[in-house]
Amino acid sequence: MHRNTLLRHIFSARQNPAQLAFAGIGLLLGLVLMLLSFQLYLQIKRVLKPEQANPEYLILSKKITLGNTLMMGRADFSAKEIESLRKQPFTKTLGAIVANQFEVEAFGEGNLPFYTELFFEGVADELLDVDTDDFRWKPGDTMIPIVVSQDMLNLVNFGYALSKGLPQINKSTVGLLKIKVRIRGAKGEAIFDGKVVGFSERIPSILVPESFMLWANQNIGRGEPENPARLVIRVDNPANPAVAAYFESKDYQINQERLNASRIGGVLQVVMSVIGVVGLCFVGLAMVVFVLTFRVMLAEAKEEMKLLLQLGYTSSMIGSYLMRFFFVFVGVTALLSLALLYCLVDRLTQYFIQQGLSIQPGVDGVVWLLGATAIFLIFVLNTVIFRQIVSKAT
Numbered sequence: 001m002h003r004n005t006l007l008r009h010i011f012s013a014r015q016n017p018a019q020l021a022f023a024g025i026g027l028l029l030g031l032v033l034m035l036l037s038f039q040l041y042l043q044i045k046r047v048l049k050p051e052q053a054n055p056e057y058l059i060l061s062k063k064i065t066l067g068n069t070l071m072m073g074r075a076d077f078s079a080k081e082i083e084s085l086r087k088q089p090f091t092k093t094l095g096a097i098v099a100n101q102f103e104v105e106a107f108g109e110g111n112l113p114f115y116t117e118l119f120f121e122g123v124a125d126e127l128l129d130v131d132t133d134d135f136r137w138k139p140g141d142t143m144i145p146i147v148v149s150q151d152m153l154n155l156v157n158f159g160y161a162l163s164k165g166l167p168q169i170n171k172s173t174v175g176l177l178k179i180k181v182r183i184r185g186a187k188g189e190a191i192f193d194g195k196v197v198g199f200s201e202r203i204p205s206i207l208v209p210e211s212f213m214l215w216a217n218q219n220i221g222r223g224e225p226e227n228p229a230r231l232v233i234r235v236d237n238p239a240n241p242a243v244a245a246y247f248e249s250k251d252y253q254i255n256q257e258r259l260n261a262s263r264i265g266g267v268l269q270v271v272m273s274v275i276g277v278v279g280l281c282f283v284g285l286a287m288v289v290f291v292l293t294f295r296v297m298l299a300e301a302k303e304e305m306k307l308l309l310q311l312g313y314t315s316s317m318i319g320s321y322l323m324r325f326f327f328v329f330v331g332v333t334a335l336l337s338l339a340l341l342y343c344l345v346d347r348l349t350q351y352f353i354q355q356g357l358s359i360q361p362g363v364d365g366v367v368w369l370l371g372a373t374a375i376f377l378i379f380v381l382n383t384v385i386f387r388q389i390v391s392k393a394t
Contacts, residue, residue: 023289024333030282031337031374032344037276039345039367043352044272046360056238057127057202059097060085060231061253076227081250090235090243096228097205098122098213101221102185106194108178118181121205122213127232130198137212143193144181147207148174150199171199185221203232287378290326291385323386327379334375341371 062075077085077096086094100120107115125135128147135145157168179194200207217223235243247254345363353361 019289019293020329023286023293024329026282026286026289027330027333027378028337028340030279030284030286031334031371032340033279033282034276034374035279035337035341035367035371036344037272037279038370039341039364040348041272041276042364042366043360057093057129057232057234058238058254059203060233060247061229063251063253074227074229076229077231078227082228082231085231085233088246090237090240090246091233092236093127093232093234095124095127095232097203097230097232098210098217099226099229100183100213101217101224101226102183105182105184107180107182118206120208120213120216121203121230122210123203123207123232124210127203127234128198128207129200129202134195134197135209137209139215143195144208144212145197146179146194147198147200148196149204149206150201151204152206153199183216183220185216187220187223190216190220283374283378287382290330290382323383326382326386330375330378330382334371334378338371341367 062077064075082094082096085091098121100122104118104120105115106118107113128135130147135147137144153169153171153174161168174196177196179196181192181194183190183192237243342363346361349361
């Protein structure tokens with residue numbers, strides 16, 4: 001006890017409180033920034049790529065350029081481009097939206113006469129978001145089942161109907177309308193009954209069964225093979241940054257709001273990485289300050305150390321005292337940083353949950369492991385360095 005008191009008296013007089021405080025604050029901030037950034041990185045990654053992410057259907061098209069307008073060219077997808085899309089790791093299902101190669105006219109009879117020109121597009125049943133068995137057609141059927149975009153119905157009700165003084169119609173009313181559909185093309189014409197059997201939130205179009213579209217194009221329309229201008233793609237997670245990156249690299253168009261999460265998530269991951277690097281730099285700088293402080297302290301106490309050796313002290317005794325001081329100082333700082341980390345994560349988790357994000361509460365176990373590993377490495381590295389410093393000084 002007397003020996004420790006003498007050592008504490010000698011080295012306390014040589015300590016620089018400002019340098020130690022600077023090193024302690026740097027170590028605390030560095031550990032907190034590094035671990036907090038890693039915690040947020042994991043949370044963002046889980047939000048963007050949840051283990052059971054809900055697949056989503058996206059409508060894909062190409063941008064219309066001035067060349068397409070002037071040269072009457074089609075902005076369509078080639079077989080090679082479709083195959084490339086199909087091979088992407090984020091693609092679960094891919095289907096084409098088939099356009100009509102004939103004219104379409106719809107008209108009503110009886111108490112609600114009307115006439116309008118339309119367009120049809122065909123899509124496979126499994127790509128629809130309408131759960132109905134009525135969306136079927138085979139050659140010989142006289143009735144065409146039609147699925148209308150919900151957006152289109154809204155435009156009619158809140159735009160066209162209001163401006164024309166016409167009554168607004170709801171979904172059930174639309175299904176009761178008796179519609180006649182005349183299709184006319186290079187190979188003739190035909191008249192069918194039409195019935196709206198559902199409304200799609202997924203595909204903004206007027207949809208008919210793919211089987212009808214293929215039959216009508218071949219027997220009424222031009223019957224020429226055409227590349228699709230629009231595709232329906234089912235992706236595992238639309239917030240995956242790889243989805244937006246691929247579409248942008250190919251200059252494909254898609255509903256940008258659906259990809260905002262991936263862009264924001266990508267930026268946040270970069271920001272968290274930068275913060276983590278800054279935290280690591282703080283930790284490294286704190287370690288450098290510790291080493292320099294101990295070097296200066298031992299250099300200034302050189303004469304006292306010679307006297308201690310003459311009094312029977314050994315270099316290992318002096319080194320053990322300094323290491324105990326270092327362990328206590330770093331240990332207290334590390335515990336404070338972990339406590340501060342827990343408080344910050346708890347507050348941030350509450351905020352994210354209030355914003356509607358599904359965030360796992362508490363500090364991730366991997367983050368605790370990273371913190372323990374970082375603190376252990378700090379102890380080990382500085383133990384080796386301090387022993388070398390003490391051995392040289394004595």
